[in-house]
Amino acid sequence: MTYSYQWFSAPKEISIVCPVCQKEALFQFASVFHVEKKQDRIFFETHPAFETTTVYDSYTYTHKFCVIFYPALNSNPELKNFLECHKGLDNSVSHLIKDKGVVFCPSCLLKRKHILNWPQEAYYCIDYKGQLLWAFHRPAFVSIYDYIQAKIRDRHVAGHFIYLLHIPSHFLTQHARAEVSKKMRRLLLRV
Numbered sequence: 178m179t180y181s182y183q184w185f186s187a188p189k190e191i192s193i194v195c196p197v198c199q200k201e202a203l204f205q206f207a208s209v210f211h212v213e214k215k216q217d218r219i220f221f222e223t224h225p226a227f228e229t230t231t232v233y234d235s236y237t238y239t240h241k242f243c244v245i246f247y248p249a250l251n252s253n254p255e256l257k258n259f260l261e262c263h264k265g266l267d268n269s270v271s272h273l274i275k276d277k278g279v280v281f282c283p284s285c286l287l288k289r290k291h292i293l294n295w296p297q298e299a300y301y302c303i304d305y306k307g308q309l310l311w312a313f314h315r316p317a318f319v320s321i322y323d324y325i326q327a328k329i330r331d332r333h334v335a336g337h338f339i340y341l342l343h344i345p346s347h348f349l350t351q352h353a354r355a356e357v358s359k360k361m362r363r364l365l366l367r368v
């Protein structure tokens with residue numbers, strides 16, 4: 178699937194392979210926001226709950242001071258209140274940092290910061306002749322499976338329309354159908 182599609186439609190949480198036990202785990206993207214005023218930056222630079230970095234934004238041709246926050250690792254209500262009070266912060270910069278977040282694994286109870294390697298770490302992912310067919314989570318993968326299997330393919334009927342629009346033709350040929358379906362079914366039946 179295409180790179181731009183990937184981030185345009187990414188939900189806040191996606192399924193990945195647990196880096197410790199290899200079972201299905203959840204990855205929650207970090208919150209990323211931009212702080213414009215220099216005098217406001219010192220708070221974030223010195224507070225242990227935040228990471229800060231400066232990133233070049235190729236859309237605006239400017240460098241942006243970005244703050245990275247991990248809600249899942251910070252349940253402090255004062256901090257949440259603070260962020261509520263600063264909703265004016267520009268949070269339209271999540272496209273600049275797309276790989277930071279937290280991994281949770283219900284099998285081995287792993288919970289820690291994680292740098293995402295996508296789509297190589299996607300849990301719902303199969304390889305067909307050197308190309309990866311992936312989905313962000315199980316419901317989307319099921320929709321893709323139903324769509325590939327269907328004799329008459331209707332994107333609207335199958336659900337998850339946006340996902341189905343971006344399946345490369347590599348996986349949709351008559352020749353590919355049986356093997357792709359088999360690999361997807363095997364993954365869906367894995368416990």
Ligand SMILES: [Zn+2]
Pocket residue numbers: 195196197198199200202282283284285286287
């Ligand atoms: Zn695990």
